[in-house]
Amino acid sequence: MMSSNFGIILKRDLLLALRRRSEIFTVLFFFIVVISLFPLGVGTEEKILQQMAPGVVWISALLASTLALDRLFSADYEDGTLEKIVLAPSSLSVSVFAKILAHWLLTGLPLVLISPLVGLFYHLPMHSVFIMMLVLLIGTPVLSMLGAIAAALTLGLRGGGVLVSLLVLPLYIPVLVYGAGAISTSMLVGVSIEPYILLLLAFSILSVVFSPWVTAAALKISLE
């Protein structure tokens, strides 16, 4: 029962998104536009760009994923599907987990796949590009997981988008610090990046365990 519910919601959300592909590309192009604005603002010197790249890629990813959060629950909330999911006899946390996973596959994973472009724009060494993809792969699920809590709390509010950013951006700080740290460290010789990867993995696991549960509680409060 539980697993089938998970599968149904995951499949449904992916299918809906594939029918309206423009939404996936909006987030992706937002990311690319922000990435390409930085060099225009701070100058195109190779050294500066290399130094900035880790922070820039993570901050752009944070902003892109925050913008995408609005769509996580709002469409289902407006047409009443969300209420059906909450009322369903199966575990709400599992359904919520499926929704967040689908959301990450549609907004987080594309960022990971497009990120080599950052390496190209910012003259990163090949080795660092792989590290960047790896830490984005580990880190972006945390963004979706934490963001889901804020999205559920602000469901259906006026000006919810700005409020979500205000609530969620401070919570993203650990991922930003260690995600960007790993990429910067990978450009140094003789320093291990293993601690960064392990910490990011820990954040990822913690958020996967706790966030669906908290998000479910938040949804219940918002739909009461």
Next chain:
Amino acid sequence: MKINWFKYSAPMSFYPLAGKLIPLFWIAAIVFILGGLYWGFFKTADVLNDQKQYYRIIYVHVSSAWMAMWLYVVMVFWAMLGLIFNTRLSYMLASATAITGTVMTIIALATGAIWGKTSWGTYWDWDPKLTTFLILLFVYIGYIALQSAIDDVRRSDKASALLALVGLALVPIIYYAVNCPDPTECASLHQESSLKRVESNILIGMLVTTIGFWMYCFATTLMRARIIVLERERSTTWVSNLPEIKDSEVEIKS
């Protein structure tokens, strides 16, 4: 004897009790703050040269910083009680605490900046403690923003309570993230806080001022809570029967 702990959880019995306590807390706050500052300014050994006198901002800085952190815990405590027992007053106290906590955080940041200019030569640095306090301010502001964005009182109470809980779980992680951005080494401008090494007169001044700040927090939180009680319970008969409400209505009419 059995004590009824829930008696004062009713806004009706809390309101007059808070009204009686507020003047006491104000008096205690003034006495302790003035006493602590007096001790700190005039009773400490004057062994330092004139240039170092600026350290005396410590009495305000440390007290407000302790209160800023403590009030977050208090706020989460009330939010949790609210979620567990579903008592309206707990939520009201949580939101009243949040504003005093924000004020304390701002005082700590401002006095810290002034102290930093004199001792480190800069108003701001991305030192772990400074960054943590900035983030604490963001978390407080997020809580207040969420609460004021939701019109439905029940939902706004519960949603912000849940946010406060999430914040409590994440603040230690954020603290360690900014405290130790490079996992292989940690550095900070702030020296390690160690009360044992502080000279005893300074310590007395600091602790007494902190008690004063604490009393001030009690007073302002209770005052805000009373206002929130009046706002939310305005349609009830006990509020309209309160002497202060009756008098003001007469004034408006006349």
